[in-house]
Amino acid sequence: MAWQGKILSVDLSAGTVATEPLNMEWAHDFLGERGLGTKYLIENMDPAADALSPENALVFATGPLTGTMASTSGRYAVITKGPLTDAIACSNSGGKFGAELKFAGYDLLLIKGRASEPVYLLIEDGEVQILSAGDIWGTTVWHTEEWLKSHHQNPSIKVASIGVAGERGVRYAAIVNDLHRAAGRSGVGAVMGSKNLKAIAVRGTRGVTVKDPKRFMAEVASTNRLLAENKGRAGLTKYGTNAMMDVMQEFGGLPTRNFKEVQFEGYDKVDAKAMHRVGRDGHRNLITNKACFGCTIACGRIAHIHKDHFTIINRKEYWHASGGLEYETAFAFGPVVGVDDIDACTFAGYMMNEHGMDPISFGVTLAAAMELFELGLITSEETDGIELRFGNAEALTVMAEKTGKYEGFGEVLALGAKRLCEKYGRPELAMVVKGQEFAGYDSRAMPGMGLGYATSNRGACHLKHDTFAEDMADQSASGKAVPCKESQDRTALVDSTGLCLFTTSSWGMEEFSQLLDAACEGEWTVDRVLVVGERVWNLERQFNLAAGLSAADDTLPPRMLSDPVPSGVAAGRVNELDKMLPEYYDARGWTDSGEPTSETLSRLGLGTV
Amino acid sequence: MFRSLLIDPEKCTGCLQCELACSFEHEGVFNPARSRIKVFEFEHGRRSVPYTCTQCDEAWCLNACPVAAIEIDAATGAKTVNELSCVGCKACTVACPFGTINFNPVSGKVDKCDLCAGNPQCVEACPTAAITYVDADWTGMEKMRQSATLALSGT
Numbered sequence A: 001m002a003w004q005g006k007i008l009s010v011d012l013s014a015g016t017v018a019t020e021p022l023n024m025e026w027a028h029d030f031l032g033e034r035g036l037g038t039k040y041l042i043e044n045m046d047p048a049a050d051a052l053s054p055e056n057a058l059v060f061a062t063g064p065l066t067g068t069m070a071s072t073s074g075r076y077a078v079i080t081k082g083p084l085t086d087a088i089a090c091s092n093s094g095g096k097f098g099a100e101l102k103f104a105g106y107d108l109l110l111i112k113g114r115a116s117e118p119v120y121l122l123i124e125d126g127e128v129q130i131l132s133a134g135d136i137w138g139t140t141v142w143h144t145e146e147w148l149k150s151h152h153q154n155p156s157i158k159v160a161s162i163g164v165a166g167e168r169g170v171r172y173a174a175i176v177n178d179l180h181r182a183a184g185r186s187g188v189g190a191v192m193g194s195k196n197l198k199a200i201a202v203r204g205t206r207g208v209t210v211k212d213p214k215r216f217m218a219e220v221a222s223t224n225r226l227l228a229e230n231k232g233r234a235g236l237t238k239y240g241t242n243a244m245m246d247v248m249q250e251f252g253g254l255p256t257r258n259f260k261e262v263q264f265e266g267y268d269k270v271d272a273k274a275m276h277r278v279g280r281d282g283h284r285n286l287i288t289n290k291a292c293f294g295c296t297i298a299c300g301r302i303a304h305i306h307k308d309h310f311t312i313i314n315r316k317e318y319w320h321a322s323g324g325l326e327y328e329t330a331f332a333f334g335p336v337v338g339v340d341d342i343d344a345c346t347f348a349g350y351m352m353n354e355h356g357m358d359p360i361s362f363g364v365t366l367a368a369a370m371e372l373f374e375l376g377l378i379t380s381e382e383t384d385g386i387e388l389r390f391g392n393a394e395a396l397t398v399m400a401e402k403t404g405k406y407e408g409f410g411e412v413l414a415l416g417a418k419r420l421c422e423k424y425g426r427p428e429l430a431m432v433v434k435g436q437e438f439a440g441y442d443s444r445a446m447p448g449m450g451l452g453y454a455t456s457n458r459g460a461c462h463l464k465h466d467t468f469a470e471d472m473a474d475q476s477a478s479g480k481a482v483p484c485k486e487s488q489d490r491t492a493l494v495d496s497t498g499l500c501l502f503t504t505s506s507w508g509m510e511e512f513s514q515l516l517d518a519a520c521e522g523e524w525t526v527d528r529v530l531v532v533g534e535r536v537w538n539l540e541r542q543f544n545l546a547a548g549l550s551a552a553d554d555t556l557p558p559r560m561l562s563d564p565v566p567s568g569v570a571a572g573r574v575n576e577l578d579k580m581l582p583e584y585y586d587a588r589g590w591t592d593s594g595e596p597t598s599e600t601l602s603r604l605g606l607g608t609v
Numbered sequence B: 001m002f003r004s005l006l007i008d009p010e011k012c013t014g015c016l017q018c019e020l021a022c023s024f025e026h027e028g029v030f031n032p033a034r035s036r037i038k039v040f041e042f043e044h045g046r047r048s049v050p051y052t053c054t055q056c057d058e059a060w061c062l063n064a065c066p067v068a069a070i071e072i073d074a075a076t077g078a079k080t081v082n083e084l085s086c087v088g089c090k091a092c093t094v095a096c097p098f099g100t101i102n103f104n105p106v107s108g109k110v111d112k113c114d115l116c117a118g119n120p121q122c123v124e125a126c127p128t129a130a131i132t133y134v135d136a137d138w139t140g141m142e143k144m145r146q147s148a149t150l151a152l153s154g155t
Helices: A024-030 A033-044 A097-103 A141-151 A188-194 A213-229 A231-239 A241-251 A272-276 A327-333 A342-355 A359-374 A393-405 A417-423 A447-455 A468-473 A481-494 A501-505 A509-519 A526-546 A558-562 A577-588 A598-603 B017-027 B060-064 B091-095 B121-125 B141-153
Strands: A006-011 A016-021 A058-062 A076-081 A088-093 A108-112 A119-124 A127-132 A158-161 A175-177 A181-183 A197-203 A286-290 A300-303 B003-007 B038-042 B047-051 B070-072 B079-081 B102-104 B109-111 B131-135
Touching (some): A006 A127, A024 A033, A033 A076, A033 A088, A033 A108, A033 A481, A058 A097, A076 A097, A076 A181, A088 A175, A088 A188, A097 A158, A097 A197, A141 A158, A141 A197, A175 A188, A213 A509, A231 A272, A231 A501, A241 A272, A241 A327, A342 A359, A342 A393, A359 A417, A447 A481, A481 A526, A481 A577, B003 B047, B017 B038, B060 B091, B079 B109, B121 B131
Parallel strands (some): A006 A108, A119 A197
Antiparallel strands (some): A058 A076, A088 A181, A119 A127, A158 A175, A158 A197, A175 A181, B003 B131, B102 B109
């Protein structure tokens, strides 16, 4: 019930596939998706292995609520060791692929080894084949998806695939499903490429059942009503996540020109209102909103680029609508690179989806390259004649495409900010934690965000904790550690259910507990689900410690720790991580060196890794 | 008075709650592959269009069925499949001009929309009112009202 009770194990080196029973003991301890996927990863590889070696494993995991009628039930997560961070990578995605995998009868897909030639995996219910990807290797995500549906004469097939970026090892390559949804962060696409695995095509016609259908439907109705009546949800539906840009501009937390500034003069040309504005020739960037599988929020954006824009004027193949800007893409192609051209930003977004890359990491890497260029450390001879200056929209769009195709200076941008800045001798200019680029929030103005970035198991990330309310209320370092820890645990739980974090605009742990309790065997009280969340967080930490990371990696770039924030509500502040971190370790039940104590591990029922 | 499903693709977000509700109502499981209403996507998700049986008055499926397995629900006017009679010959799937009656390989019978005996679950589930259940003789009412608004703004 809720779980399908089966996993698909694929050994690409041996060319074999096997259906195995789901380990229900692990499912009861780690639930699904992020948590269960992490457990399967740890049990199937050595955390010290090279992320791009055949010894790394790649897990696609659904949750027990994936494919059910609970709102936002389309989520799946990709869990592996990441080549950007050499830490645990856990990237989740919406669209329809995750639910389809579940409908094919599998909770989880475990991929090991490396194929000798490029291959793709075709899953049709219980029938699984490893097939040659000779015809699609070297092509884009968009082409791959179209080719697979056409080649197998089945438009209902759902596809998760990589572009050339993943094939060639761009450190922040993404896995893209359903054309414009992505397991975006931490370079999971590069791991897929290192395994010579181009795509996973899946068609599922088996249903998902739940423990108590009548009660489950009642819980679905009441939780859907909470979403329907919630103002935050209504904002997401109408404006998408990019409504955040105006908030961050006003507050002074909008990363601008590689985090040198926190307010961007051109913000209102790339914000949600700009997407809604009717401009030249009656053109409006935003066409409509769009839902992932099962989602009653529909925060996704479908947009298009003005046909006369320099990016597409002679390129009819981009005259169609596709996935539009959300806050993180808007920040990463807008303020942080100083660009205020909404069509250029939208085109850069197309490039990320078509070639399979993380927009956050690309944008922040390009921002670092622009700072190095303006310092004279990178010259236009290296950049194929492009002036990599802040505000240059052409630099953004040309480099997005070059990186996606792994050409010219794109091969250098493919390194990510950390390795790029090290290459040019200025490592302090990389806005990263554990090698992963910052999201669209300047942590000096938002200390809880700073602590969240510093302690996130996958490197800098805005989606693994939620101290937004605390940061808005007070920009000092006090009182951030406990909310950070507790929200990390809650987030780890939500990420393990198969549902989307954006439901938390309207739902608390009570709602998740009720949905799980109606769907899954066993009793799922609020206390139990909270322990699951904390257990998942600690398991990820154990992976990282075994991979060779330590408390020294729980830090922030010098710009955050030493350079006072220049303007906004928090003007003059820096991140006081030294005040927050000991309090955080204490709240976690970890030692001063950031390791879970034996009491903590035993309380959570975790062994040693 | 009979009522009809009225579909407004402009309001559809492509969430598939209708497909989930339909499969749950008829099969007791969540399984879009077994839904009798389907949402089709065009141009990278620019358009999402739900489509299902329009309950033809003179139904091709009913007329094509060699064993009289397609019946009329007197309360709703829905053309329904009598599973006891259906032999799975699929003649109706050939006859239907809209493709909205389909073979179910699990049951060996055909499936189509039966209007859930007058309480269509797709309508209940739709979060944006893209699918509504309205008087069958006034499915054009909303479009007519919008046209009237245009006429008003012209005066």
